[in-house]
Amino acid sequence: MATITLDKIVKNYGAVQAIHGIDLEIEDGEFVALVGPSGCGKSTLLRMVAGLEDISDGRLYIGDKVVNAVEPRDRDIAMVFQDYALYPHMTVADNIGFGLKMRKTTQSDRKARIAEAAQMLQIENLLDRRPAELSGGQRQRVAMGRAIVRRPSAFLFDEPLSNLDAKLRVEMRTEIKRLHGLLGRTTIYVTHDQVEALTLADRVVILKEGRILQEGPPLALYDTPTNRFVAEFIGSPQMNMFDGTVRHSETGVCVEIGDLRLPFARIDTADGVRVHLGARPEAITPCVPDAADVHTHVEVYEPLGSDTMVSAKIAGVMAVVRLSPETPVARGMDLPLRFDRSKLHLFSTKTGERIKTVLGTV
Ligand SMILES: Nc1ncnc2c1ncn2[C@@H]1O[C@H](COP(=O)(O)OP(=O)(O)O)[C@@H](O)[C@H]1O
Ligand SMILES: [Mg+2]
CATH class of the missing domain: 3.40.50.300 (P-loop containing nucleotide triphosphate hydrolases)
Structure with missing residues (x-):
């Protein structure tokens, strides 16, 4: 043995x-x-x-x-x-x-x-x-x-x-x-x-x-x-990271990233705590304008055949988004995007450790 x-x-x-x-x-x-x-x-x-x-x-x-x-x-x-x-x-x-x-x-x-x-x-x-x-x-x-x-x-x-x-x-x-x-x-x-x-x-x-x-x-x-x-360290392209703040209020709890508010059912940390919100390129997807969390536009795109990687500015960060190769893309094109709630990660800015979240709205 x-x-x-x-x-x-x-x-x-x-x-x-x-x-x-x-x-x-x-x-x-x-x-x-x-x-x-x-x-x-x-x-x-x-x-x-x-x-x-x-x-x-x-x-x-x-x-x-x-x-x-x-x-x-x-x-x-x-x-x-x-x-x-x-x-x-x-x-x-x-x-x-x-x-x-x-x-x-x-x-x-x-x-x-x-x-x-x-x-x-x-x-x-x-x-x-x-x-x-x-x-x-x-x-x-x-x-x-x-x-x-x-x-x-x-x-x-x-x-x-x-x-x-x-x-x-x-x-x-x-x-x-x-x-x-x-x-x-x-x-x-x-x-x-x-x-x-x-x-x-x-x-x-x-x-x-x-x-x-x-x-x-x-x-x-x-x-x-x-x-x-x-x-x-794991995953290529790298996970996108956004600076945010956890907000508890009577109506629920959310992560605030600039103007963007992403609600959760629960976040295991206090109000006002600074966090990094992580979203892999496949966790940010194009959607109809009405359903969008953010409206941005295509800065650079790379057609790889199996996917198309798009760089677009979200809340001041140049993020990478993975699109299916069938999605039509052009430089400068409007790009309404939605964060896939089930694929988001929260890390404490202070310690870098993962913060537990529960999905959904209360
Ligand atoms: N013979 C040695 N004498 C002194 N320091 C060493 C020696 N070998 C490795 N180190 C140090 O130990 C650490 C780990 O090195 P190493 O195991 O070679 O890293 P890795 O293989 O992950 O690149 C490094 O900081 C390196 O400088
Ligand atoms: Mg080595």
């Missing part, structure tokens, strides 16, 4: 604490993505799991065994990096089998495992080539082959696709997902790219400055971010 459990894991670099006591339980076979901006501690955390970095405090379990003091090669884990560092003078087959040779696997077993990995990765025809004769994507496959042949109980990936161009990145993403389906091994995948995290993982863990801000299935993070940072 390759469950991986982090119990109050801390990392200090001299006087600086990079990881502040992280708790995380990863199930056997689960695919977890660690995502966050550069410098938030993703690689440090992963390297501690791999055994490449000492753990300053807390306990790391693989299965039910504490492995803080176990050497990397005895952890039964394989790691794939961004820099795949293949040996240039060796063939693809020898590169894939090198780790096995070091472990004194018999030649026939080695050959069988190389063939099996090559088949999984669809690189059987490349086995006699040298790294210089491969494309970036093919090299990345060889690096994965090197990990697969060891048949580890867990895989760790540190931004493995960052050096590839956009098209290849999408292809390799599908490839990694397919391999996980095939092998079913526990996987921790580190990336700064939220799209990669959402599309690959069963569970996404969002890190900021050495702390977990939120974790959950991709759509849970998208639909219910618990703070403003997560709300803006």
